[in-house]
Amino acid sequence: MKAQGLWELRLYEMLPRRLPDMHHQFAREVPPLFERAGVPAPLAYWDCFAGPMTAMLAYILHWPGLDERMAAWGRFYADPQWWKQYEDAHGGEQMLERSHVLVLRASPAWSATPTGAPLHTGLHELRMVDLLPQAAEAAHDALAQVDLPCIEAQGAQVLGLFDQVIGQHLPRAVALLAWPDLATREAAWAAHAVDPAVQAARASERKTHGTALVGSAEAFLLRPAPYGARWTGA
Template sequence: MSAQGFWELRLYEMLPRRLPDMHHQFAREVPPLFERAGIPAPLAYWDCFAGPMTAMLAYILHWPDLDARMAAWGRFYTDPQWWKQYEDAHGGEQMLERSHVLVLRPSPAWSAAPSGPHLQAGLHELRMVDLLSQAAGAAHDALVQVDLPCIEAQGAQVLGLFDQVMGQRLPRAVVLLAWPDLATREAAWTAHAVDPAVMRARTNEHQTHGAPLVGSTEAFLLRPAPYGARWAGD
């Protein structure tokens, strides 16, 4: 898949008992409406089982440009069939607590195109990493040269590294990872915390920039939904 364009990551915080209803809607009812509006089929869907937002449904879209995105969502939200589906699905009750929309582009430091989540089944991880504001480019370099190689050596598969261009708490990097299992993930991040190369990098960053380039992180553990993943053939 091309590394050009933009990605849109949408996160829906659900009422826990309504999460199955939302999955049903996106698996069966929404795809024809997306196609009619010109919204590309999502590359993957997930639900979250650990992190700051549980009972969360997430999906990601790939857009050629932001004008195409705006036009397609405009068509979708003026489609009467969508509003009928919306009312039928909700049944007069609340489903959604709140939604978050992040617009991303590939990290300027990362040369690989985003890979598909199917490449390693099981556990996926979404990490939102705060970056030092006065040195965001150097922070992306540090992730590519220091942090990601460390966790890849411990069993992670990097699905994508992105620069968040719209959303809250900028500048921020967004990382998508796949793990074979939870134990591997836990051991990898424990090793990362004490890795000599990582520790040296943070010390050097503090000396050069006055603070580490990579700041606090929100991490979400995700289960791929059994529908929608298509990065392999995109």
């Protein structure tokens, strides 16, 4: 059954030498403050080793709704212990270049079907996919029915497909994938580029809409952090 609620994906562009300090903070110091404020334990943490933001720490939260999210973050940022930790961790130096907060909901086209297979933990991929604005729902259908089955057949595990509701560059779909290794991922996307079913779908979309439903994608290759992993999919 598809989970309800909202997901919050937080991306922190770091100064590279300070990334270990941020991992330490989230692994050891932040969890008690999250619990006290009512911020749910993140489902996963990652750092990025390839993509538009390479010195990046990311994590994802699942919320019942926006009201709960706003109330919990309000309590967190009002906690003086957080600001003490913040000052201690920074030590008077910059850690963060910038942060990005995306609010997501499960794609209307995504139906999570547990396979029972062990989760690939060596390599994850975050893909932010631009969609045709006047046909965003049909674009989600195309991703769920054409593109994702193609790469699943090539070895991917689809952790979730989401509709971005808050953030830049809307409309966008956000996909989280798991791969056994980099070679499998590279081969899968090469196969996707020439797959007859994918090509036929894009041709049909261009005939109907004048262009493809699924546009360009930003891809981030992620290493799951060894702490706090609770991911079970969307």
